[in-house]
Amino acid sequence: MTAFRLDDRHVVVTGASRGLGRAIAHAIAAAGAFVTLVARSEAQLTETKTKIEASGGAARVRAADLSTLDAAAELARDLTTRPVHGVVHAAGITHRADAQDFDDEALRRVLTVNLHVPIALARELTRHRVGSTPCSHVFIGSLGSSIAIPRAIAYTASKAGILGVVRSLATEWAALGIRVNAISPGYFRTDLTADLLDQAAELARIEQRIPMRRLGRPEELGGAAVFLLSDASSYVTGQQIIVDGGWLAN
Numbered sequence: 001m002t003a004f005r006l007d008d009r010h011v012v013v014t015g016a017s018r019g020l021g022r023a024i025a026h027a028i029a030a031a032g033a034f035v036t037l038v039a040r041s042e043a044q045l046t047e048t049k050t051k052i053e054a055s056g057g058a059a060r061v062r063a064a065d066l067s068t069l070d071a072a073a074e075l076a077r078d079l080t081t082r083p084v085h086g087v088v089h090a091a092g093i094t095h096r097a098d099a100q101d102f103d104d105e106a107l108r109r110v111l112t113v114n115l116h117v118p119i120a121l122a123r124e125l126t127r128h129r130v131g132s133t134p135c136s137h138v139f140i141g142s143l144g145s146s147i148a149i150p151r152a153i154a155y156t157a158s159k160a161g162i163l164g165v166v167r168s169l170a171t172e173w174a175a176l177g178i179r180v181n182a183i184s185p186g187y188f189r190t191d192l193t194a195d196l197l198d199q200a201a202e203l204a205r206i207e208q209r210i211p212m213r214r215l216g217r218p219e220e221l222g223g224a225a226v227f228l229l230s231d232a233s234s235y236v237t238g239q240q241i242i243v244d245g246g247w248l249a250n
């Protein structure tokens with residue numbers, strides 16, 4: 001089953017310092033890719049790298065604060081000194097407030113990190129790509145790509161927007177040999193969701209709504225990521241894979 005392997009591929013994972021991005025980076029490295037790990041925390045990225053290497057994988061750390069477009073452009077220039085075969089755009093943030101109280105700075109911040117910067121990073125990587133290296137972009141959606149997340153208008157807008165980005169880039173870049181898809185996770189326990197899932201009543205409500213009756217485990221996203229980055233998905237573009245224990249089907 002070599003189609004599911006990523007040997008000799010260079011894959012960039014943003015948000016690789018913790019949470020879902022870190023778990024995805026592990027899965028990609030285990031499938032044979034050399035992984036560039038990107039986030040702000042150099043110490044946590046180094047922890048990810050050390051664990052990948054301890055399992056026989058290969059990775060490097062590239063710290064970057066992806067809250068500005070300039071940082072995305074600088075990162076892309078730096079990354080394209082070698083061919084990039086895949087990118088997982090997992091860096092993301094949220095902000096919870098009632099819609100009528102949502103302040104402009106929070107709106108700007110969430111839309112920038114979750115939507116604008118990933119678009120800019122993908123664009124710059126394509127502008128500066130080495131030769132005609134085929135590439136697979138995997139954006140991270142959410143239940144918010146399909147339905148409203150309570151008290152999170154900026155997050156919901158950003159994740160709904162990600163599907164538009166996926167469709168636009170997939171159609172524009174198919175001729176360039178670049179595939180673009182999304183993985184949309186349901187509920188997983190990470191720093192992003194801790195405030196919600198640490199409330200017993202909220203957790204019970206959420207688990208009750210999930211047909212599988214449990215949260216996802218971050219490593220359960222690895223299969224979808226490896227699939228979308230590998231030749232196993234060579235004819236798949238413009239799609240999202242929903243990994244939610246059945247939430248949206250319910």
Ligand SMILES: NC(=O)c1ccc[n+]([C@@H]2O[C@H](COP(=O)([O-])OP(=O)(O)OC[C@H]3O[C@@H](n4cnc5c(N)ncnc54)[C@H](OP(=O)(O)O)[C@@H]3O)[C@@H](O)[C@H]2O)c1
Pocket residue numbers: 014015016017018019020021038039040041042044064065066067089090091092093113140141142143184185186187188189190191192193
């Ligand atoms: N957890 C869930 O249930 C869930 C569900 C659906 C979708 N998602 C999505 O999955 C992605 C990862 O979320 P998570 O749950 O793993 O959250 P997390 O544990 O809070 O991790 C967020 C990651 O993004 C990085 N990041 C945040 N701001 C950044 C910035 N300005 N520059 C560079 N990196 C930045 C963080 O690294 P540093 O702090 O080191 O920069 C960290 O690695 C997000 O897009 C999120 O929307 C999560």
